[in-house]
Amino acid sequence: MATYLITGGCGFVGSHLADALLARGDAVVVLDNLSTGKRANLAPEVRVIEGDVADPDAVARAMAGCAGVFHLAGIASVAYCNEHWREGHLTNQTGTVTVFEAAARAGRVPVVYTSSAAVYGDAGTGAVDEARVPRPQTPYGVDKLGSELHGRIAMGVHGLPTVGLRPFNIYGPRQDPSSAYSGVISIFNSRLAQGLPVTVFGDGLQTRDFVFVADVVRFLLAAMARAPEVAGQVFNICTGRTTTLLALIDTLAALHGRQAVVQHAAPRVGDIRESLGDPARARDLLGVTAGVTLEDGLAALLRGM
Ligand code: UD2
Numbered sequence: 001m002a003t004y005l006i007t008g009g010c011g012f013v014g015s016h017l018a019d020a021l022l023a024r025g026d027a028v029v030v031l032d033n034l035s036t037g038k039r040a041n042l043a044p045e046v047r048v049i050e051g052d053v054a055d056p057d058a059v060a061r062a063m064a065g066c067a068g069v070f071h072l073a074g075i076a077s078v079a080y081c082n083e084h085w086r087e088g089h090l091t092n093q094t095g096t097v098t099v100f101e102a103a104a105r106a107g108r109v110p111v112v113y114t115s116s117a118a119v120y121g122d123a124g125t126g127a128v129d130e131a132r133v134p135r136p137q138t139p140y141g142v143d144k145l146g147s148e149l150h151g152r153i154a155m156g157v158h159g160l161p162t163v164g165l166r167p168f169n170i171y172g173p174r175q176d177p178s179s180a181y182s183g184v185i186s187i188f189n190s191r192l193a194q195g196l197p198v199t200v201f202g203d204g205l206q207t208r209d210f211v212f213v214a215d216v217v218r219f220l221l222a223a224m225a226r227a228p229e230v231a232g233q234v235f236n237i238c239t240g241r242t243t244t245l246l247a248l249i250d251t252l253a254a255l256h257g258r259q260a261v262v263q264h265a266a267p268r269v270g271d272i273r274e275s276l277g278d279p280a281r282a283r284d285l286l287g288v289t290a291g292v293t294l295e296d297g298l299a300a301l302l303r304g305m
Pocket of ligand 1: 075076077078079116117118167168169170181182183184185187199200201202206208245267268271272275
């Protein structure tokens with residue numbers, strides 16, 4: 001049994017990871033500023049420290065005695081970070097460097113952290129692999145790429161093993177639908193459940209590689225298990241399958257047994273047109289793939305599992 005720190009552990013992905021760690025017999029400490037996460041997402045045995053990931057004292061305190069750190073805290077919305085440039089930078093990049101520095105000082109505790117597929121920017125048609133030159137087109141993507149660059153030099157300068165993960169679009173139970181900045185599946189699912197119209201920004205033909213949260217947890221655990229061998233590297237978290245927003249709406253509406261009412265609004269600034277990941281590198285080096293199909297994942301979402 002080991003103890004792991006999850007930053008942002010009260011949130012959507014972090015709380016699923018906490019469940020998986022507890023289920024295999026590990027202990028979990030969470031650092032979360034509760035800006036979007038909720039204590040109620042976690043089992044009672046998880047120790048929660050309320051604090052900010054850009055606060056070095058809070059991070060050092062939370063890390064004491066931990067065998068590894070999953071750094072998931074961040075502002076997940078690209079659109080919010082467009083509108084709150086400095087706030088996004090402080091959390092998404094300074095916060096990551098704060099975690100890296102604390103981990104180095106705490107005895108080179110391995111860190112698995114979430115970067116993002118947003119580092120690629122608009123990569124055009126076809127699946128992007130990790131060798132693609134990153135061209136982020138929003139502050140969010142730039143801060144994630146900056147975090148990766150720090151992660152890559154961490155071993156050489158500080159002897160700190162880090163592994164970066166680039167999730168594509170994550171969905172699943174506990175993704176909060178309540179804000180305009182929430183993940184699109186959580187918003188559409190909640191609106192369809194209430195019989196309300198959905199708003200599509202742009203023509204709805206933009207594509208996304210939607211990956212179910214239980215698969216994401218498998219990638220996180222695999223990255224931690226192999227951190228010594230793959231230190232300094234980055235991996236896509238994706239399915240290798242792509243879906244348009246309009247097709248997504250059709251699938252979701254069928255699961256709800258309803259006809260969707262679709263309204264269109266102007267596209268978002270910096271919105272990526274096509275997003276599809278190549279899962280080969282994670283499969284080959286981490287031994288993990290995302291096996292849950294969109295239909296199965298959406299059905300599980302509706303069941304609340
Ligand atoms: C997602 C992640 C982001 C990053 C990125 C990687 C979320 C919230 N954001 O950004 O953290 O990892 O992927 O590329 O998971 N849309 C609508 N109507 C709505 C809401 C959204 O049409 O009510 C569109 C939106 O304009 C975009 C797509 O749906 O084309 C997905 O939007 P999103 O906010 O779920 O995620 P994205 O791809 O901007």
